[in-house]
Amino acid sequence: RSVGVEIANMGAYPPGDMKVLNAWYQPDATGRPTITIPPSIKDPMIYTKNFVGHPARPTPVRGTIQNTDLVQYDLTPQQYAALTKLTAALCKVFPKINCDYPRDSAGKLIPQKLSDEALQTYGGILGHYHIQTNKTDPGPAFDWDRVINGARAELRLAPISPR
Numbered sequence: 001r002s003v004g005v006e007i008a009n010m011g012a013y014p015p016g017d018m019k020v021l022n023a024w025y026q027p028d029a030t031g032r033p034t035i036t037i038p039p040s041i042k043d044p045m046i047y048t049k050n051f052v053g054h055p056a057r058p059t060p061v062r063g064t065i066q067n068t069d070l071v072q073y074d075l076t077p078q079q080y081a082a083l084t085k086l087t088a089a090l091c092k093v094f095p096k097i098n099c100d101y102p103r104d105s106a107g108k109l110i111p112q113k114l115s116d117e118a119l120q121t122y123g124g125i126l127g128h129y130h131i132q133t134n135k136t137d138p139g140p141a142f143d144w145d146r147v148i149n150g151a152r153a154e155l156r157l158a159p160i161s162p163r
Contacts, residue, residue, distance in 0.1 A: 002126075003090055003097075007079060012072035012139035015062060025055070025073050032058055033073060056080060056143070063140025065129050066112045072141040084147050087125060088154035098124035099152050100160060101144045107161075109144055 010024045026036040035053035037044040055074040062071045075083075091099040101124060102110040113133045114122060125148065128135040149159040 003094070005083070005086065007075060007083065007138055009075055009079075009137075009139065009141075010073065012065065012070035012136050012141070015069060015071050018060075018071065021060065021071070021073060028052075028054075035076070053078070055141075057141070061141035064111055065136045065140055066133060068136065070136060070140050072139040074141040074143070080143065080146055080150070084150035085154065087147055087151035091151060091155060096123055099148060099155060099157060100124045101148055102126065102130055111140075 010020060013020060023038055024036060025033040028034045032054055035055075037046070053076045056077050057074040060071045060073050062069065064070070087099065091097045102114055102118070102122060104110050110130065112129060114126075114130050119131070127142065128137045145160070152159055
């Protein structure tokens, strides 16, 4: 019925509560935000030698998920590249998975839990917040068009126009 994929990110927070984000994202010498593992994390489990993570977009992204205003740093370009290839592979191996995300009647991303009826008939890519009202991941910074259109390009399908 489903395949779960976890994406590491510090999450989304209310605009006035940047404490966690400020602890995990420090500016480098050029001022670009860099993922910085706090010293309290004994084993950060980063196995790529000399990896330095920078969000794909240099400033936090603000958006509404579950009718709540949130701020979040983006995923890294490396995460997007891996997720795009994984999404394409899953859509190829499981042809019943439609390579698209939940959209409203105007074609825009639905940024909250889908109705139970919609979940019963939906057959595409979902975020956690499309399933449960108490979840906000992958958050407002997640670039759905980047992942879906990248996966569609891998599958040699036409891109979907963002609306």
